[in-house]
Structures are given as C-alpha cells and as structure tokens.
C-alpha cells in the first residue's frame with residue numbers, strides 16, 4: 684500500500700475545499716489528517732526526534748488560503764482560552780497528547796467582564812484530530828514532548844483573533860500583523 688504523504692494530504696485538502704467549504708469538508712480534512720498522522724514516514728520527517736522546536740509552516744495554499752503547521756515544542760504549555768477568529772482550525776496530535784477544553788461564552792456577558800463556562804473537555808492522543816469551528820473558544824494543555832499538526836482555514840496572523848483572561852474576565856483582540 685502506498686504511504687499517505689503530506690503532498691497527497693494537501694491535494695486532498697484542495698479538492699475537498701473546492702468541493703465544500705462547510706463542516707462536511709472540514710470533517711473530510713480531519714479524517715485525512717488522522718490518516719497522515721498514522722504514517723511513520725510523515726511523523727519521522729516532520730515530528731520526529733530531529734525536528735527543531737518552533738512552529739513550522741508546511742504549506743500555505745496560495746489559492747485557497749489554508750495553512751498546515753507543525754508545532755514542535757521543547758516544553759509543555761497551557762494556552763489561554765482563545766478563538767481562531769473567523770477561521771476554522773483542525774488540531775491533529777503527532778506525539779504524547781494535548782488536553783483540550785472547549786469554552787462557551789456565557790450569554791449576556793460583556794467584553795469588559797466576560798464569563799466562560801466549560802463546554803467540553805477531551806484528550807487528543809497520537810493519531811487523533813479534532814475540529815474547532817469558526818468562533819469556537821478553546822484551551823490547549825500539553826506536556827513536554829507533545830507535537831501536533833494544525834491546519835487552519837486561513838493564515839491566522841492576517842485576521843483578528845481573540846484570547847481571554849479568565850482571572851481578569853477580559854478579552855483581548857489580536858490584530859492582523
């Protein structure tokens with residue numbers, strides 16, 4: 684059987700997004716990302732022991748705008764709750780795990796005093812991928828050695844995104860760079 688490669692994954696993303704820019708298309712991309720994350724050759728090349736710490740752009744599609752990133756960290760990390768603006772994001776685990784918390788903004792709370800409630804918690808183990816729809820708020824929490832692939836619908840540095848301070852109950856908008 685032929686290995687599923689990064690190049691084929693990207694071609695499949697392109698075909699899928701031409702066909703469907705909605706949730707069903709994202710589900711197909713999620714399934715394909717899980718297939719890619721079960722390929723030893725891909726894992727070794729992009730998420731293996733020799734991978735340098737940092738966030739590496741594996742693909743930025745010039746026509747459709749989606750981005751494929753490899754997140755290689757030297758240490759564990761807990762992110763603040765954040766969204767990906769108007770973009771979707773699909774996180775796929777390569778090594779160790781990431782604990783996800785999905786938050787729901789409490790109705791009626793203002794940007795000056797925002798309240799978030801936990802909507803869902805789950806763990807992404809190696810080979811698993813999960814979709815965050817536009818506007819979804821989540822936290823990522825992973826230990827040392829965790830590595831993951833993230834596919835976003837657009838380059839997040841080019842759109843406003845938001846992060847939340849749970850202690851201060853504040854929202855900060857990250858503006859495009």
Ligand SMILES: [Fe+2]
Pocket residue numbers: 765766767772821
């Ligand atoms: Fe995120």
